Amino acid sequence: MSILLKNVRVLDVNSPAHNKQVNILIENGVIISLSGRTADREYDLKDKLVSPSFFDLSAHFSDPGNEYREDLLSGSEAALSGGFADVCLIPDTNPPIESKSDVKYLIERCKEVVDVHPIGACSEALKGENLTEMLDLHDAGVVAFSDGDEPIWNTELLLKALQYTTEINVPIIQNARDINISSNAQMHEGKYSTHLGLRGEPSLSEELIIQRDIEVLKYSGGSLHFAKVSSARGLDLIKKAKKEKLSITCDVSIHHLLFTDESVGDFDTNYKNLPPFRTEKDRKALVKGVKDGTIDAICSNHRPFDQESKQLEFDLADPGSISLQTFFPSLVKLSTEVPLEILIERVVNGPRAVLKKEPIKIDKGEVAKLTIFDLDAKWTLNGKSNKSKSKNSPFWNTELVGQVAAVINRNHSTLAK
Incomplete structure (x- = not known):
């Protein structure tokens, strides 16, 4: 044909x-x-x-366990409508992606036009206590390890994970957030959280974990990827670590390049996100990071939720929004600040480089x-x-x-x- x-x-x-x-x-x-x-x-x-097809580093298809929010078929359809031929699936399904059979289920059941790339659970049941069988999971098709949207809070476990994965050359993906500082937070801590009367999460929550993990990486070796970076200071720490030639990469979600904490002003729960949208200063720093290459990739951070989880008071609603299908229009909107060809590269070969995959291009x-x-x-x-x-x-x-x-x-x- x-x-x-x-x-x-x-x-x-x-x-x-x-x-x-x-x-x-x-x-x-x-x-x-x-x-x-x-x-x-x-x-x-x-x-x-x-262009070459898009590659997403972070999407929830909610299958198995929460198929009423999304399943492999609907998630694939949304991905294709957004331009994605490759999608990494986050491990916090029910059960989490922590066995060979879990990986096989995802790869074999997804729609044939979309290549799914399971991210394996770093710790059993995503609790941060015991490592999963990482080598077996990699053999089954896992492309990276993470505890999903939860941070890898256990420093010893992170250290061992980085050492284990040195052999197989795949990254540990960290969602940098101090679970004690961010507990019960509803949005970014600042003047808007004060005005709205909502508990805020300071950027410090992200920055502390990034600082800690960089020091662990220096000691352990391996590859570390920070997912969905949201703060200017956090990004600056990553930039400095890159200059030290550490094996470190990062991505940002598409919505964090467009929205700020001010967007929460009318208590629309669709603007409640994980991590929270931060200040305009942070947003501009993230845009600059995309432009100058400090940020390696842009992800969708696609987090589907049913209406029962979102049509609630702001402090009770789950954080997250769907974003796969609207990803390309978001790029077009963002192209007033960053040339479109740079944005495209951050969703084509940027993600592939993070996962140590060969780049692609349009050529004979x-x-x-x-x-x-x-x-x-x-x-x-x-x-x-x-x-x-x-x-x-x-x-x-x-x-x-x-x-x-x-x-x-x-x-x-x-x-x-």
Whole structure:
């Protein structure tokens, strides 16, 4: 089977065709030519752009255990609508991802267009007390280890985990948060939390754990990845550690590049997040970190919740929002501050580098993993267009600019037949 993508403009800084209009010929899941003429299926994509397919480092598909919020099928559909052909699944399912059978379940049941990459539990039952069988989990297909959205609070366990994974060259993923300081916090601690009468979490909660973990990494070796960094000071600590040539990476969630603690002003629980949105100063520092490369990747931090978990008083609602389907419009919005080609690189090869995977690009002989999108298309996220089982989005019933048209993943695609 051959496919020809005609008159499409390439957005890929690593491609010889960057910013050029080409005809991409794909045969058996491989790009054969950038000047193809005929194929079994041909698509005229004039006015559309193509990039290498997106890779997400952090998404909850809530399967198994909470399939009423999301399952592997609905999560995959949301991911494809957002431009993702690869998605890392967070281990805090029920049961957590801590056995070979758990990993097999996820890989075999997910939709074929999407490649899922399970992140294994670092500790048994995510309690931070005993290590999981890390080598067995890696053999089964786990790409990294984490305790999900909970921090790895046990310093000794973190030290051992870093030492164990040195052999298999995969990162330990840390959600930096001091569980004692952040306990019962509802948003970022600052003038807005004071004004709203909500308990705040200071940036110190993140910064302390980042400081601690950097020192542990210096002692243990291994690779450490900080997920969903939210503070300027935390990012500065990571930047300094990188200059010391430590094996350290970090990502930021797409919503933390757009929203601040001020967004919580009308108590909309869709703006209650984990970690919390911080100040405009923090947001600008994160945007700068994306631009200068201190931040390696942008993730979705897709956290679906049913309405019973969100339509509550702010202090009772669960933190998180869906973000896969609105990810590309969010990039378009952010492109007023960071060039779109840089943003694309942070969701294509940035995540792959974090996981020690080979980069991809649009060129002859390369695997066909592509995202096709329209920069100017307007659409609204609502009950009709939403692919997720949940609707806890700050963009609900909002007109968005920028839409993914299709995803190609080797021999599979969402292009119309």
